[in-house]
Amino acid sequence: MYKIEKFNELAKIVAEKRAENADLEPRRMTAEEKDTLLATFHPDYKQEEFTVLSAGVNKGEKVPTQLAELLQGKSRISAADVDLSAPDYDTDVLIIGGGGAGASAAIEADEAGVKAMIVTKLRIGDANTMMAEGGIQAADKPNDSPAIHYIDAFGGGHFAAKPELVKNLVTKAPEAIQWLNKLGVEFDKEADGTMVTTHGGGTSRKRMHAAKDYTGAEIMRTLRDEVLNRGIPVVDFTAAVEIILDENGKAAGAVLMNMETKELLVARAKTVIIATGGAGRLHYQGFPTSNHYGATADGLILGYRVGARLLYADTLQYHPTGTGYPEQIFGALVTEKVRSLGAKLVNIDGEVFMHPLETRDVTAASIIRECQERDKGIETSLGKAVWLDTPMIEYKHGEGTIEKRIPAMMRMFGKYGIDIRKEPILVYPTLHYQNGGLNISADCSTDVENLYAAGEVAGGIHGRNRLMGNSLLDVIVFGRDAGINAAAKAKETSIPEKLTLDHIEKFNGELENAGIANETASPMLLPKYARKA
């Protein structure tokens, strides 16, 4: 039961129309309808929320205003603060970030026989990978193929992705699932081993593999266990604050900062992989976020300062179904799997206002339209929301389905007295994913030699919109590839001799010349949530 009686009353309308709504197969939008909807209601199209960069390799391009502030912010150090001639750590491959991509890269680099090391500002596994609920795509069923997956991903991303990256994503997907399974990751299977797969928004085949609704957690904890079994050093609570270059401008390590003592340390490496994840905690346009605490775009800043170009940094994914109520979990993710299992989106009058499995950008824009222009949302203490009719899942598939397939969702709402098996839930879009990022080539290299990027921090794989289940896939496929390629490059690279941080002064000069120098400490590292009296 909802603590607010009004919601219980309104939920009755949803219940009354459930049978009728369950039978309904809502029409999919035409390409033109989608374009107009996006241009009018998607947050990426709100020009006043973006700033054109005045310095750096993407000068002249627009990025979200909060990101611009950091990209053009002030380094946390100057070159004089550290002694580059006496590194505290020496390794072949330095991996910045301990999420799914970083862990996958570390395992593959270790497998290739080089020295790998992970540094992470929180703990290994404190990452969006851990929170990915719904699933991971791979075209491994007989009625599916990597070519069909290619069309879904490329089209869902508005034909803007880099074809060579999409190719890697889809053709290496089945092997990625196999690799995970062999590491001991559990997947939902039939008794004969057939994978239980469902649709995600924008998929044309049921290729979403899952481990209940803890898919990312199951993958992440297994990867973490494997990293530890291999004895790969993990330096936790230690953030990278600057990339170090050698005298030829190649990446050669990073300056690290202990998050608790603030001690600065130098890590020297032959190759560096940035796997720092996304930016939800920048709360673009004031949106809540489904992201973990450390998602503050650090990797974009680190790369940008040494000259790595950004691609599609102006496109963000707002997950259509963030929690709209209760306040305690506002913005928390309600997995798309809820809709994959048959729950529909319903307005205040109990009407299904769209097909529940359009791509995420279209679905988010449609919910915003329903709440704004059409004024058919439900008023909450934090704004408006629409219903996601979760009881419809058990109406269609029988009792017990919710507990078996989406236990995390049942638990999350259950803590606030809401039984999602009996009551619909209130949802509104939440900032979920950075579609773009550091520009990478097919081998995961950035524009700076010996500097690689993988996972959410990389751009170009998903174009301007990512499909559900392609991100868990991306962190595994490109994380592994980055590890393999950075290891191979490290083998043919000698220990960097002359390390420099000259880029800091150079970038500062550029900011001053452009008249935009500011005092914002960058990278951000952690959001500032403490209330200051």
Added chain:
Amino acid sequence: MDNMVNVYLFGKKYSVPEGLTIMTAMEYAGYDLVRGCGCRNGFCGACATIYRIHGKQELHACLACQTEVQEGMYVATLPFFPLVKQIYNIEKIKPTEQIMMQLYPEIYACIGCNACTKACTQELNVMQYIAYAQRGEYEKCAEESFDCVMCGVCSSRCPAGISHPQVAMLARRLNGKYIAPGCGHLEDRVREIKDGTFEELIENLMQKPVDEIKELYNTREIEK
């Protein structure tokens, strides 16, 4: 003004608005969190917390990000707990009863006090999954422990010194790799890709002008 409740963070009293979680109450009180804060959504286990309500005996455990503050709550966070994780090679071990005996023999010292289960922040039947592990029933152990976020509260309460989350981790990996049925269609597809079956098809798609691929996308058949 909101209705306020009094909470005691590490024994010090703060007045915070009702409805906050323990985590947001700490931030309201002015804490800059570094440790003890991860996904903020109940998946990562970073914010294990113990509390007792003033005047009551019972000790509770929870995740700070998932638990509302209450009047008279005495809170201590547990941002790190020294779980014991044994090192093994997943390729070399087998899902036998002996493997638990070798790696985590302390599970056989369980005295059945059930403190682990009572403490679990995910409301799992922890003692039961340890019992399954003792008997080498890894499939059941994996299922029973599946929602574990490895926060370590169970272990903090265990008189036998068991690292329950690590035992369950091993059981799940054994189950995922060795016990759960293999997947034929996955192996077939990996082989087909290695044989280059889709190479030409995809190269073809990569070369297509945008208009043609748009047409393909907009008219593609969608499985019901």
